[in-house]
Amino acid sequence: MNDLDTFRTALHGDEDGLPPALDDIMSAGRKLRLKRRAAIATVAAAALVVTGGVTATTWQAQAPPARTGAPAASAWPTPTASAAPDGYWGLPVDTGIRQRNSKIKINAFHNDNPAYPDIEFGIRVCAATPTDPQAFCDNTFDEEAPDNSPGFHAIGLPSASENVNLPMYGYYVGPATTITVKSRGKVRTAKTATWSEDPNVVFFWFPLDQVYLQADKNDPMYKLGKVTKNELPDTSDWTAYDAAGTKLPVGKPFVIG
Amino acid sequence: MxxxxxxxxxxxxxxxxxxxxxxxxxxxxxxxxxxxxxxxxxxxxxxxxxxxxxxxxxxxxxxxxxxxxxxxxxxxxxxxxxPERLPDRASEQDLAGDITEQRWLLAALAKLADRERAVVVLRHYFDLSERDVAAELDIAVGTVKSLNARALAKLRISLDTGEPIMNGVTS
Structure with missing residues (x-):
């Protein structure tokens, strides 16, 4: 045993002790979770109050133009006044998904959540009704910086309200033209669109019938053909390709939630 | 639940x-x-x-x-x-020198700069690779190597891994 081995053994020392105060930890964790959600809801609600009634321009989802070797986003563009309506940062993307009288759209937002000072970029998927562009939304953003490094970032789970289902969605930084994931034994390809403010940021989402939550057959919503609150989608092998079919980096660990 | x-x-x-x-x-x-x-x-x-x-x-x-x-x-x-004050007098359970060893360990770690200490703990306690330590601390792999070498030198620990130490950086 050399000096280093002895040192390593000493580092491990006595790892016994009292167990964690689980009740306290989980209670504080629940409060933190609620606080984060409340902070996000407050930001979105404030934007809606200020800009109520404004109809934002949308652009149709389309395949990103062929780009190779595009540099990774080095810094986020400054949100402009024209990007402010309804909390949008850049232009919203129409996913093409329709739910009753709602169009499902994706947009970026500037994250002002003080609990995440290093995270500027957030993405949300919303059901837009004729009277409310963000009638029902699901927000997500990275939990750890950097939020603009090459690779996958925040990925939102499929979700549902009483009237609409929202797809699994997220963003990738890099020249990705194809994004795939393995779900329930099959490779699924996402729909993609580049962000209006930076073509190196790619929004993606999956058709509702391809990547979805494990159905809870006892949930009354299941009989209505709705997404039900149950297990996470079975997803693995997240992969991005450029226009030449070359695999792009997965990037730093990302969270799905 | x-x-x-x-x-x-x-x-x-x-x-x-x-x-x-x-x-x-x-x-x-x-x-x-x-x-x-x-x-x-x-x-x-x-x-x-x-x-x-x-x-x-x-x-x-x-x-x-x-x-x-x-x-x-x-x-x-x-x-x-x-470092916290540890008992000056060995307890009955100190026969194996555990407390003495821990006292030495804490005193030694206290001599390190923050980043050196973090590199040492991540590298030698968690057994992370230099690359993973670099990612965790958001610093370059070369910096991890030099911080690690400098820290171990301060702790007077020989790497004894067959790798030469040159200019404070292990190759």
């Missing part, structure tokens, strides 16, 4: 002592270590649905190290690196 709580309880029980030990090595203060480990678990639980399918242990470790890194930036560190 909410969905996932049982899994979290199992995870927390299995990882807590190791996290607390690492925090203790990083701070030299048992109360601060306990707080850091619990804070990391609180944040992990808040995001449990998201992280449980990834690598929750790596996530929690990263949260804890970041939490302690934040302490570095504070102008007043509230004795963050002041």
């Amino acid at each position: 909410a969905r996932g709580d049982a899994e979290f309880a199992e995870f927390a029980g299995a990882s807590f002592q190791r996290l607390r030990r690492a925090a203790y090595l990083l701070t030299g203060n048992s109360q601060q270590a306990e707080d850091a480990a619990q804070t990391a678990l609180v944040k992990t639980y808040a995001a449990w649905r998201r992280v449980q399918r990834q690598d929750p242990y790596a996530y929690t470790r990263r949260i804890m190290v970041n939490h302690l890194k934040d302490q570095w930036r504070r102008p007043i560190r509230e004795d963050a690196h002041e």
Whole structure:
């Protein structure tokens, strides 16, 4: 045993002790979770109050133009006044998904959540009704910086309200033209669109019938053909390709939630 | 009990002592270590649905190290690196020299700069690769190598790995 081995053994020392105060930890964790959600809801609600009634321009989802070797986003563009309506940062993307009288759209937002000072970029998927562009939304953003490094970032789970289902969605930084994931034994390809403010940021989402939550057959919503609150989608092998079919980096660990 | 709580309880029980030990090595203060480990678990639980399918242990470790890194930036560190006073007189259980060894260890770690100490703990306690340490601390791999070599030199520990030490950087 050399000096280093002895040192390593000493580092491990006595790892016994009292167990964690689980009740306290989980209670504080629940409060933190609620606080984060409340902070996000407050930001979105404030934007809606200020800009109520404004109809934002949308652009149709389309395949990103062929780009190779595009540099990774080095810094986020400054949100402009024209990007402010309804909390949008850049232009919203129409996913093409329709739910009753709602169009499902994706947009970026500037994250002002003080609990995440290093995270500027957030993405949300919303059901837009004729009277409310963000009638029902699901927000997500990275939990750890950097939020603009090459690779996958925040990925939102499929979700549902009483009237609409929202797809699994997220963003990738890099020249990705194809994004795939393995779900329930099959490779699924996402729909993609580049962000209006930076073509190196790619929004993606999956058709509702391809990547979805494990159905809870006892949930009354299941009989209505709705997404039900149950297990996470079975997803693995997240992969991005450029226009030449070359695999792009997965990037730093990302969270799905 | 909410969905996932049982899994979290199992995870927390299995990882807590190791996290607390690492925090203790990083701070030299048992109360601060306990707080850091619990804070990391609180944040992990808040995001449990998201992280449980990834690598929750790596996530929690990263949260804890970041939490302690934040302490570095504070102008007043509230004795963050002041080793606790250990008993002057050996107890009956000190026959194997455990306390003496731990006293030496804390005193030695206290001589290191914050980043050197973090590199040593991540590299030699968590057994992370130099690349992973670099990612965790958001520094270059070369910096990890030099910090590690410098720290071990301060601790008067010979690497004895067959790798030459040149200019303070292991190749």
